[in-house]
Amino acid sequence: NRPCHVTVLGEEYPTDHMTNISPTIVSKLPLKLHTQPSHPLSTLRALIESHFPSYAHLSSLSPLVTPYQNFDLLSFPADHPGRSVTDSYYVNKDLMLRTHTSAHEVEVFGRGETKWLLTADVYRRDEIDGSHYPVFHQTEGARIVSANSAGMKEIEEDNERLAAHLERSSIEIEDVPHLSPMNPCQPAHDPKHTELIAKNLKLSLNSLMLHLFGGRVGATAQNPLKVRWIEATFPWTTPSFEVEVFFRGKWLEILGCGVIYQPTLDNANVSDKLGWAFGLGLERIAMVLYSIPDIRLFWSQDPRFLSQFKQGEITTFKPYSKYPACFKDVSFWLPEGQTLHENDFCDLVRDIAGDVVEDVKLASLIDDFTHPKTNRKSLCYRINYRSMDSRSLSNDEANSLNTQVVSCLRDRFRVVIR
Numbered sequence: 001n002r003p004c005h006v007t008v009l010g011e012e013y014p015t016d017h018m019t020n021i022s023p024t025i026v027s028k029l030p031l032k033l034h035t036q037p038s039h040p041l042s043t044l045r046a047l048i049e050s051h052f053p054s055y056a057h058l059s060s061l062s063p064l065v066t067p068y069q070n071f072d073l074l075s076f077p078a079d080h081p082g083r084s085v086t087d088s089y090y091v092n093k094d095l096m097l098r099t100h101t102s103a104h105e106v107e108v109f110g111r112g113e114t115k116w117l118l119t120a121d122v123y124r125r126d127e128i129d130g131s132h133y134p135v136f137h138q139t140e141g142a143r144i145v146s147a148n149s150a151g152m153k154e155i156e157e158d159n160e161r162l163a164a165h166l167e168r169s170s171i172e173i174e175d176v177p178h179l180s181p182m183n184p185c186q187p188a189h190d191p192k193h194t195e196l197i198a199k200n201l202k203l204s205l206n207s208l209m210l211h212l213f214g215g216r217v218g219a220t221a222q223n224p225l226k227v228r229w230i231e232a233t234f235p236w237t238t239p240s241f242e243v244e245v246f247f248r249g250k251w252l253e254i255l256g257c258g259v260i261y262q263p264t265l266d267n268a269n270v271s272d273k274l275g276w277a278f279g280l281g282l283e284r285i286a287m288v289l290y291s292i293p294d295i296r297l298f299w300s301q302d303p304r305f306l307s308q309f310k311q312g313e314i315t316t317f318k319p320y321s322k323y324p325a326c327f328k329d330v331s332f333w334l335p336e337g338q339t340l341h342e343n344d345f346c347d348l349v350r351d352i353a354g355d356v357v358e359d360v361k362l363a364s365l366i367d368d369f370t371h372p373k374t375n376r377k378s379l380c381y382r383i384n385y386r387s388m389d390s391r392s393l394s395n396d397e398a399n400s401l402n403t404q405v406v407s408c409l410r411d412r413f414r415v416v417i418r
């Protein structure tokens, strides 16, 4: 009984067995927080862009992409879990919401861009808590050069410039080799070229980390900014790395990156070039830079949130009163043999209660059991309703939302409430 069409960004699309895009998600698509003046995500985008002044700065690509763009052009295997309807949002089997900004790499390289940044909203189905939200923002950055001596000379000169700059700065880098057995050179590449590109990638990003965090930790020779490189794997880069920064007593995961896998560049018709790409999540960085404690706040329309920020300035968020939490338990039996993915439960709750839900937890393992005689499975979720905006949520309102959750759960998943 699903509707046969769904309207997304003003266009109608046919639905099918893969359709799982929810009204809550559809409502986020036009917002583009990263371009809203004064919004923390917009200031962070601009701060990153200002560090790469000679790069093209893109920020208005549509979130609708094909699974082919999001996965296949980037060499994701056919059975990659990210493709499943429990992890990603589909308009229908041929159209989805990008799960990362890398989905645009082939398109942007194909247009002839060689040095670019792209900031955009990305979508992943997820649980509900203070640091997870099904929409977040990423900045992708990439640079490619000709795979010949001219291209390598350009990289070498840039490496010297960047190394000299970092030499004079208070930064301590825990590095890994550019290449290793786990993180090998690609068959299509000369290892000497790969080393130069990987070095340029590391120097460029170490310098970006200094730009974003250096001033704010008050890095000095005795107390330098600490950056750590870790080997990683991504289907469209080899070698691949992750970068972490030590900030306020914790290692923060900042970004993923690597030397672009040549088939990706072949797909963009730039086989004669090679280079690097990175992708970083804006919310996680903005949360620590601005001391924003809950990821839902980025979506707040409350003037007490929005009026605190000015474009181009990073200031410490002053929390306003938190309203009391209101916990409601939802316990139910699933029909025999049926399962319910936590992400399906969370999307249902978001559609009814929106950002009034602070978190959803599987209440206890004792309550996640299968009845020995009837073979039915029981689940219990604890929903924390708490308004982050203008006013307190009354117990009556929380009850009414919870009643709607329960009845929707019954209709949609045929569960029996305990």
Ligand code: PHE
Pocket: 099, 100, 101, 102, 140, 234, 237, 255, 256, 257, 258, 277, 278, 279, 280
């Ligand atoms: N797209 C990756 C992510 O979302 C990050 C990445 C970008 C990794 C570019 C390598 C190169 O985690």
